[in-house]
Amino acid sequence: MRLLDSVALARLRSLRLELRRLAAEGPAAGRHRGLLKGSSRDFTQHRPYAPGDELKSLDWKAYARQDRYSVREYAAESVLTTHVLLDASGSMAYCEGGRPPKFELACRLALALSYLVLCGGDAVGLSVFAAQPGPSLPPRSSLSQLEAMDELLSGLSAGGETDLGRALKRAAASIKRRCLVVLISDLLGEPEGVLRAARALRARRHELLVLQVLDPCERDFDYEGLSSFEDMERADGLACDPAQLRGAYAEEFERLLRFYEGGFHRCGIAYGAFFTGARWEVDLVRFLERWR
């Protein structure tokens, strides 16, 4: 694999993607607790017998004690379907100070999470989006899916304009069943739109994992000298002295992060910020530990 080497895979092997309130929905039986009643060893409840219930589900011991028919219900265990939404807009190509582009980190994170999902026997799919929906892979639970994803992502590069809110709405519309949606993006743009779309996904009872991928320079703005900055997505420019704006920009950026953190927290969305140049495996472990 081009994006995940064997060392990274070895580190990831000890991890499991176990999230709070994570429940699967689907016909395929898997290791995740399902919302439907089904056959498993997890007793859920007794309920009065209704005509049409299978006789084998009758709890005769309960009948002996209570003298009425009761049916034993068990929680169904299903396969968790995970959709990875990967932002490939122009801003994801940003890199500074010899660090890799954000898109590369985003691809690694996508593959790592997909690996964890596949290791759990669940299915994972990938949708790359920018201004328009990009290439995608339907969810599969086979480990060959990882190879396919690696191949797909290796051939991609970030570019173009994007509207994150719209992309999320589009994804929400395309995902029919309740599943885990992993959004990997820099979340730059309109934070209100992103939060609105995330709430919409949550309203459809999807679980959402948001991984914000950033470059430290975007946070610290540690440029020197009067410069003309050009937007990587739009034809826009701004000349300024970074030294003068650095403090206020850092405050504003911190406020943005707090806004996302607070907004996602209120919606019950797991959120974490990842910076290029750092050890992403460690950050990912910390992230998963936090939201376990």
Add this chain to the structure above:
Amino acid sequence: MSFSEPAVLWALPLAAAPLLLQLFWRRPRGRRPFSDLSLLRRVSERLLPRSRLRQWLLAALRSLLLLSLILAFAGPVLSGRAEASRRGAAPRRLDLVVLVDESYSMGYRQDGRSRFDLARSQLSGLLRALGPADRVALIPFSDRLESVRPAEWLSPSLALDVLPRLSSGWRATDYAPPLEAAAVLLRGDTRARRVVLLLGDGARHGLRGPLPTLPPGVLFFGLRWPQASNAWISSAAAEDAAPSPKLLVRLEGISAARSLELWKDGRLSGSSLLSAGAGSASLALPQAPPQGGGAWSGKLALRADDLPADDSYFVSLSYPARPRLLCLYGDPGFFRLPAAGYFLRKLFGQDRGSLLPFNADFLDVARLPQARLSDYQMALLCDVRGVTAEAAARLEGFVRAGGSLLVAPGPGGLEGLEALAAALPARWGPVVEGEGGGLAAGPGALPGQWSGYELGKVSLRRYQLLSPKPGARLLLRSADGYPLLVCAALGRGRAALWASTIDAAWTDLPLKPVFPAWLEAGLGLARVSAGAKRPRLQLKVGEPLRRVWNADEPVPQSVRLRDPRGREQTLWPRGRAVEYAGSETPGLYSLTESGSGRRTVYAVNLDRSSGESDLAPPAAAPWRLLEESDLAADFRRQVYGRDARAAALAAAALLLAAEMLLALPRVGAAALLLLLAFSGPVRAQEADRFVWTQLNLGPGTDPYPQAWSEATGEFGLVTSALTAPRRRFIALDDPRLDFSPLVILAARRAPPELGRQDALRLRDYLTAGGTLWIEDVSGSAESAFDRWVRRTLRRVLPESELSPLPPDHVVYRTFFLLRGAAGRVMVSGSLEGLSWDGRAAVIYSRDDLLGVWPKDALGQPLYPCLPGFPRQRRLARELTINILMYALTGSYKDDAVHQPYILRKLGESP
């Protein structure tokens, strides 16, 4: 403003560099891709206007900073002309002409020294500061040039040698002569700096007229002195007309009550108290002048002020002898009524003295040859029947020598006086009867001479017809116009002729009030009095003393002169006079004639007429003023200018500081300013930290000097209390006691007894909320310190007494839950306390709690615990921390007011 290094000013355009950089160079250097500009743009729009202003301010500050530095290096000189230092060019020479005022007003004393000395001392300093190439000319002056030699240029060092030889004199001031000399001296070289310095008091009395014009480019300086007040005697004169002799003294500048004294021969002869503002005073002379003439000399003295020279005035008075009249008569019944002698004797009566300002002697004309006519100034010839030719010749000689002769006919008219006719101003004719119209003023009478007299009422029954000679003046005539009193000059004298007798037979003139006036007019008394020789005895300083002897006086062979300082010298008369020109000092000079021993005293005084004693400065001085107290420095400032280099550098430093503050981030600048503003009261910042405070009551009250460090370290470590890394070891009168919630007193032996003030102070501290922890470290059950503690606490807080603290006392629970007390030694095993207002204001331990803290260099406890049961040291340490906590928190563990907050906090945690 000028500059010593003007070439540096070419760098001035550099000062615009920051502004130009701001304008042109602060362009974006390159293009940088950035992921998203929305956030950046929002920040930029918010900050850009302020940032631009800040940038321009910074640029302006930097420009000003550069400007200040360039100006500083250019050597700015304010209020003067800088010496441009061209490479290899010699600095301009200074030609300084010093006009040294030697007038007596320079003797004004200021701060115990005369102005002359002060000015000379300041000039010395100035001369020392001059360069070797500079030239100095000293022109001493008063109201004249004091040096006969023309002024010449000297080197500063030579001028310094000359300076001590100059001294102030007794003359007045006139600025014109020395300025004229200075102008001549400075007219030559124009390349040098030319300066005239008037080293005087600069008073207006020296401006007697327009000053000479100095050559162009010459700086003229004077000295600025503090305001001075002075009182002086301006004049003194004898009041001749007064019945008793008096001195009328004119004074000026009397601003406070002072006494005026009259001294004669070193003895006080009289005094008068002057009130403030007095302009004159009158002092009685101690003795009346004799009738026959005489002299008086002495000194008037005011109480000396800061200018003592003009507080003395020397007086020398001479009283000439009264004129003498020789009355010649021929009739033995001359003195019997109605003869003229009767009336004349009444006028010049013996017992009451003469009613007229002259005395008379009566002599029979036959005895004229025996008379010494030189003793008389006037002669009256009346009631004679004739004179011999010899007598007539004597009388004519008397008149020609300067005498005055009045001739009046006798009962027989003017018969027999033919021998005298040539000397008389008129020829006479027959005796005629009078018309009865009285007298009238003649055309030769002086205007108003007869006014006030009723001449028409004088009855003239008979008179001699007169025919005035040419040149004669007719003083009186009859009502019909006939001449009656005629006079004419003869030689150096004067002769007059009266047409009638002066007895009651021909006229009633002697009975009329006009008779004395008639006699004075006839005798020409005014001329005689005016002609009386009165030597001039009041002189000004510098005026020569001159004594001239009359022709009838014998000239002495030599004269002995004695000056005011007592020095004597012999003068030799030349012709009939002697002169002494050395009267340069005010005082009394006496001339004693050899042989006769006759003594003449001259009073020599300062020249008051010039107003020298008035020290007021002129309204508009023609010179620029220099500070006399710092002449050299002020001279340099005025001549060479004020060096503003330091000011420019200071401005640059200020601008640099401002630039640094502005260049710093706002928070940093604010922090720096706050730090600078509040760097003084740092002590207040200890307020939120616990400071270990220990009472210093003398030797032995600090048994464990290291304990505080260990205890506070542990205290800060195990609790959330902030501790200060220092301790206070204070006495009871230390104001820091009020800032210490807990004070520790530890001792092994008893300290000195507390004084009353200390006991009161300790009581105030305890009752105001402070806690005292007393630690008896003696380790014995009976110790002197224990007794001292109980005794002292009974004094300090008699309302309460020490008692053991119960096991459930909050001090055992403030931080650690303890079941009892422990210490390095177990003497009592419990704490005692003195309760005040529901709390333990005093905690008393006898188990040596502090002894468990000190450690050695290896970190091991320094003192062993006794008896050493398990955890004894640990318990003692915990109790220490509990006590500290108790002092800071009080009984909060009992109140449990904190528990809801703790529970709420626990509930909020995830």
